[in-house]
Amino acid sequence: MTIQKRILQTAGVLICAAAAFSQRPAPSLGSPLPGLSTEDVALFEAGKADFLDVEGPADGLGPAFNGRSCAECHSVPAIGGIGNQSVTRAGRTVQGRFVEPDGGSLIHKFSLPDHKCQPLVPANATVVATRIPLAIFGDGLIEAIPDATIQAQADNAGRNPDGIRGRVALVRDPASGLQRVGRFGWKAQQATLLGFAGDAYLFEMGITNDLFPNEAASGIPANVLAACDSVADPEDKPDSVTGRRGIDNFANFMRLLAPPARLPGNDAAARGEDLFQAIGCAACHRPVMQTGPSATPALDRRPVALYSDLLLHDIGTGDGIAQGAAGPNEMRTPPLWGLRLRKQLLHDGSALNVEQAIAQHGGAAGRVRERFRGLSPRDHQSLLEFLGTL
Numbered sequence: 330m331t332i333q334k335r336i337l338q339t340a341g342v343l344i345c346a347a348a349a350f351s352q353r354p355a356p357s358l359g360s361p362l363p364g365l366s367t368e369d370v371a372l373f374e375a376g377k378a379d380f381l382d383v384e385g386p387a388d389g390l391g392p393a394f395n396g397r398s399c400a401e402c403h404s405v406p407a408i409g410g411i412g413n414q415s416v417t418r419a420g421r422t423v424q425g426r427f428v429e430p431d432g433g434s435l436i437h438k439f440s441l442p443d444h445k446c447q448p449l450v451p452a453n454a455t456v457v458a459t460r461i462p463l464a465i466f467g468d469g470l471i472e473a474i475p476d477a478t479i480q481a482q483a484d485n486a487g488r489n490p491d492g493i494r495g496r497v498a499l500v501r502d503p504a505s506g507l508q509r510v511g512r513f514g515w516k517a518q519q520a521t522l523l524g525f526a527g528d529a530y531l532f533e534m535g536i537t538n539d540l541f542p543n544e545a546a547s548g549i550p551a552n553v554l555a556a557c558d559s560v561a562d563p564e565d566k567p568d569s570v571t572g573r574r575g576i577d578n579f580a581n582f583m584r585l586l587a588p589p590a591r592l593p594g595n596d597a598a599a600r601g602e603d604l605f606q607a608i609g610c611a612a613c614h615r616p617v618m619q620t621g622p623s624a625t626p627a628l629d630r631r632p633v634a635l636y637s638d639l640l641l642h643d644i645g646t647g648d649g650i651a652q653g654a655a656g657p658n659e660m661r662t663p664p665l666w667g668l669r670l671r672k673q674l675l676h677d678g679s680a681l682n683v684e685q686a687i688a689q690h691g692g693a694a695g696r697v698r699e700r701f702r703g704l705s706p707r708d709h710q711s712l713l714e715f716l717g718t719l
């Protein structure tokens with residue numbers, strides 16, 4: 330099919346994501362969703378304070394950790410964004426299967442001063458992977474997309490002319506104990522923000538909580554770990570006044586954090602968005618989904634212009650680590666909203682601009698990348714203009 334025909338075919342169903350958000354002035358980065366109740370704004374602020382809170386050993390930090398606060402890695406260019414830090418994962422590939430070390434594949438960067446519980450990359454590791462942070466802007470909207478909406482996209486894959494078939498990441502949500510559609514993290518390893526908060530509080534900061542009650546550090550036996558940290562588990566205790574745990578506060582802040590506003594585009598950007606559809610980028614970077622019913626009006630049946638299908642794909646960039654439902658070669662399509670705010674792209678930050686990121690698309694995205702390569706200089710520029718508005 331020619332590109333022109335595909336533009337015509339898709340034009341009818343194109344939803345202008347920018348228009349969906351143009352009803353009221355867009356909130357600035359790091360602000361709460363527009364239209365929240367006073368109670369919800371208070372929950373957002375309390376959550377933000379905890380997200381910024383720097384923890385120490387008396388709070389349960391460590392014994393091994395990557396950071397002392399959530400904001401340490403999630404504050405550029407505004408709270409909820411990213412940071413310069415990266416995290417390391419390691420393990421072994423045995424007969425084509427990824428085997429993680431006892432205590433997990435995350436190799437923490439720091440440990441409490443006696444360093445008896447400092448994980449190291451195992452000597453026999455054959456895989457060492459780097460991951461950069463993901464921004465949290467708009468994650469409450471992503472959380473509110475029904476599982477069935479994401480599943481339906483995977484089921485429709487048979488109709489894709491390039492044979493692109495995303496896989497839904499079915500994971501156990503530690504918050505509810507239910508099997509859910511994973512959507513957060515480079516591997517879609519968590520389905521809910523409370524689940525991710527529990528995971529990050531333990532694995533990034535070493536703070537045990539109701540969802541992740543046991544200390545963990547790669548390669549460190551439980552008896553050694555027990556001697557490294559004397560704070561009783563779970564270390565994340567409910568606040569005596571509010572009754573809320575740290576993980577509840579983090580989840581509230583993240584759920585109510587506004588998405589990045591779209592920049593107004595010129596004509597070239599509008600053409601670029603059509604081309605994005607026409608050459609097949611939108612097969613994975615799905616422009617918009619809709620949230621389900623929610624008691625919070627700001628999350629209730631809203632368009633979510635995320636530019637992702639939230640599915641797992643093998644585009645040849647896999648980091649060799651199996652995690653959650655994702656195999657070693659699979660990565661979740663990252664949402665492209667907020668793309669302009671990121672200096673480093675792809676899970677390992679190996680791409681320093683959009684063109685480098687697209688150049689690394691192979692595997693299931695190989696044909697789409699070839700179409701991108703075949704664009705005229707003007708079309709190429711239009712597509713970049715469009716991506717620059719995200």
Ligand code: HEC
Nearest residue numbers: 395396399402461462463513514515525526529530533579
């Ligand atoms: C040392 C840096 C670091 C710290 C500290 C940190 N994070 Fe992260 N965060 C990351 C990285 C790296 C990723 C991507 C991880 C992955 O998917 O493997 C991430 C991803 C996330 C995501 C997924 C976002 C999305 O849309 O997919 C959420 C949510 C999150 N972090 C919340 C938190 C919370 C809450 C805290 C504090 C309890 C926290 N993080 C502390 C580095 C950090």
Ligand code: HEC
Nearest residue numbers: 610613642646660661662663674675676686693694697701
């Ligand atoms: C088959 C699915 C698929 C198609 C088609 C596809 N992408 Fe991607 N895209 C992905 C996945 C998966 C990643 C993450 C890869 C990684 O981090 O290892 C990604 C990453 C990206 C990133 C980096 C985002 C970030 O935050 O790091 C950009 C930019 C991007 N894609 C743009 C495009 C454009 C433009 C097209 C069309 C030319 C396209 N993609 C086609 C699946 C796809």
